[in-house]
Amino acid sequence: MARHIVCLSFDFDALSGFISRGLTTPTPISRGEFGVIGAQRLLKLLARFDIKATWFIPGHTIETYPEPCRAIAAAGHEVAHHGWTHVPPADLTREQEEAGLVRANEAIRRLAGAPARGYRSPSWDLSPHTIELLVKHGFLYDSSMMGHDHIPYRARIGDVITLEEPTRFGAATSLVEMPISWSLDDHPHFEYFRTERATLPGLRAASGVEENWFGDFDYMVREYEWGVITYTCHPYVIGRGHRMLMLERLIERIAARGAVFATMEEAAREWLKR
Numbered sequence: 001m002a003r004h005i006v007c008l009s010f011d012f013d014a015l016s017g018f019i020s021r022g023l024t025t026p027t028p029i030s031r032g033e034f035g036v037i038g039a040q041r042l043l044k045l046l047a048r049f050d051i052k053a054t055w056f057i058p059g060h061t062i063e064t065y066p067e068p069c070r071a072i073a074a075a076g077h078e079v080a081h082h083g084w085t086h087v088p089p090a091d092l093t094r095e096q097e098e099a100g101l102v103r104a105n106e107a108i109r110r111l112a113g114a115p116a117r118g119y120r121s122p123s124w125d126l127s128p129h130t131i132e133l134l135v136k137h138g139f140l141y142d143s144s145m146m147g148h149d150h151i152p153y154r155a156r157i158g159d160v161i162t163l164e165e166p167t168r169f170g171a172a173t174s175l176v177e178m179p180i181s182w183s184l185d186d187h188p189h190f191e192y193f194r195t196e197r198a199t200l201p202g203l204r205a206a207s208g209v210e211e212n213w214f215g216d217f218d219y220m221v222r223e224y225e226w227g228v229i230t231y232t233c234h235p236y237v238i239g240r241g242h243r244m245l246m247l248e249r250l251i252e253r254i255a256a257r258g259a260v261f262a263t264m265e266e267a268a269r270e271w272l273k274r
Contacts, residue, residue, distance in 0.1 A: 002221075002225050002226070002258070003225075003226050003260060004217070004220055004221050004224070004226070004227055004229075004257075004258055004259060004260060005227070005228040005229070005259075005260050005261075005262050005267045005270070006217065006228075006229055006231070006254055006259040006260065006261050006262070007053075007054060007178070007228060007229070007230040007231070007261075007262060007263065007264045007267050008046070008051060008053040008054070008231055008233070008251075008261065009053065009054045009055070009056060009080075009120075009143070009230055009231065009232050009233070009264060010039075010042060010053060010054070010055045010056070010232075010233050010234065010235060010238075011056045011082060011120065011232060011233070011234050012035060012039055012055055012056065012057045012058075012061050012068075012069070012072070012082075012234075012235055013032065013035065013058060013061065013082070013086055013122075013234060013236070014032045014033070014035040014036065014058075014060075014061040014064060014065055014235075014236070015029055015032035015033065015035075015060070015061070015064060016032070016058045016060040016061055016064075016085055016086035017032065017086040017122070018031065018032045019032075019060075019085070019086070020085050020086035020087045020122065031236060032236060033236075034235075034236045034239065035234070035235040035236035035239070036065055036068050036235070037235075037239055038234075038235030038236050038237070038238060038239020038240075039068050039071075039072070039235040039239070040068070040071075041235075041239050041244055042233075042235055042238070042239065042244075043071060043072065043075055045244065045247065045248060045251075046075070046077070047075065049251055049255075049261075051251070051261045052076055052077055052078070052261070052262070052263050053077050053078070053261075053263065054077065054078040054080050054118065054263045054264040054265070055072050055077050055078065055079055055080065056080045056081065056082035056118075056120040056143075057069060057072070057079060057080070057082055057108070057111075058082045058083050058084060058085060058086055058104065058122070059083070059084040059085075059100070059103055059104030059107040059108075060084060060085055060086070062104075062107040062108070062111055063107060066111075069111055070111065073111050073112045073113075077263070078117075078118070078263040078264065078265050078266075079108050079111060079112040079116060080108075080116045080117070080118035080119065080120065080143075080264065080265075081101070081104055081105060081108060081116035081118065081119040081120070081139070082104075082119075082120050082121075082122060083100055083101075083104060083121065083122045084099075084100035084101075084103045084104040084107075085100065085122075086122040086123075087100075087122060088121060088122050088123040088125035088127075089121050089122075089125065089126055089127035089129070089130050090125040090126065090127045091125075092127065094127070094129045094133075097127055097129060097130065097133060098129075098133055101119075101133055101134075101137060102137070104116075105137070115138070116139070117139060117140040117141065117265045117268075118139065118140060118141045118142070118143060118178070118264050118265055118268070119134055119139050119141070119142050119143070119144070120142070120143045120144055120180075121142075121144040124144045124145075124146075124180065124182075125144075126142075126144055126145070130142075130144075131155045131156070131157050131173060131175060132157050132173075134155075134175055135157075135173050135174055135175050139175060140175075140176060140265060140268055140269070141175065141176040141177070141178050141264065141265070141268040142155055142175055142176070142177055142178070143177075143178040143179075143180055143230065143264060144180065145177050145179060145180070146179055146180060146181055146182075147177065147179055148179045149179060149181060149216065149220075149229070150220045150223075150224050150227035150228060150229060151179075151224070151227060151228070151271075152176050152177060152178050152179065152228060152267070152268060152271040153176075153177050153179070154172035154173060154174075154175065154176065154177065155172075155173050155175040155176070155177040156169060156170045156171060156172055156173065157170050157171060157173055158170025158171055176268045176271065176272065178228065178230060178264050178267065178268055179230070180230050180232055183212065183216070184213060184216060184229070184230065184231050184232060185232040185233075186209070186232065186233045186234060186237045186238045186243070187202075187232075187234055187237055188200070188202065189202065189204045189209045190202050190203065190204060190206075190209070190237050190238075190240075190243065191203075191237055206242050206243050206245070206246035207246070209246065210246045210249060210250050213231060213250055214250060214253050214254065216229060217229050217254045217257065217259065218257065221257060221258060226274065228267045228271070230264065231250075233247070
């Protein structure tokens with residue numbers, strides 16, 4: 001029987017993403033603050049459609065905004081791991097990465113009553129140690145890699161990557177990889193960033209992004225009997241009015257096309273059963 005799963009996921013970075021980039025003056029901090037407004041709007045939208053989503057929340061956000069985070073957990077959404085800060089694991093030592101993993105999981109345990117089952121790395125940049133640490137600490141799934149678009153797979157450890165020799169792939173682990181894509185992330189489409197080194201223009205029309213996102217779901221329905229698609233949104237990005245309307249239209253369109261909405265933990269467990 002055909003079954004096409006949609007995972008709506010929200011990276012509730014709030015201030016942490018700006019602080020990790022050294023952007024601590026009032027205006028970038030205020031951009032992060034808007035994430036709380038966006039989160040409130042998203043909770044109302046998800047409740048209206050009776051959808052349970054997955055929220056990846058850094059420990060920094062949990063302790064900075066405890067009440068909004070409690071509202072997410074109280075609504076029955078999955079609370080997943082997004083680091084302690086928003087510093088990518090690739091920029092940390094193994095000891096720093098593991099310490100942040102443990103510290104944030106304790107914050108999630110206090111918030112949601114259980115440790116996170118899923119992990120998503122800040123900026124989707126894993127370190128050579130991340131998969132091994134996630135297995136060590138009992139995670140079910142990761143959502144940071146892009147090796148497929150509709151089918152989960154096993155994350156590997158021990159790949160040998162060199163320029164001059166063919167790649168030697170390592171061993172599969174128990175960790176389920178729930179693949180993602182920058183094309184299904186709201187941030188590069190919408191957010192304007194200007195730094196000393198580059199300008200990220202963003203600010204695309206929401207209608208064009210809606211068509212892209214619907215098209216990827218439509219392709220999955222046509223080509224796969226069973227599959228999962230994960231949309232990644234940030235409350236401070238998607239929470240703007242015209243983008244909220246786009247997300248609402250998208251939900252209605254993919255629901256009419258047969259979408260089954262699930263948390264990422266639910267989708268990972270369903271794949272394991274298959």
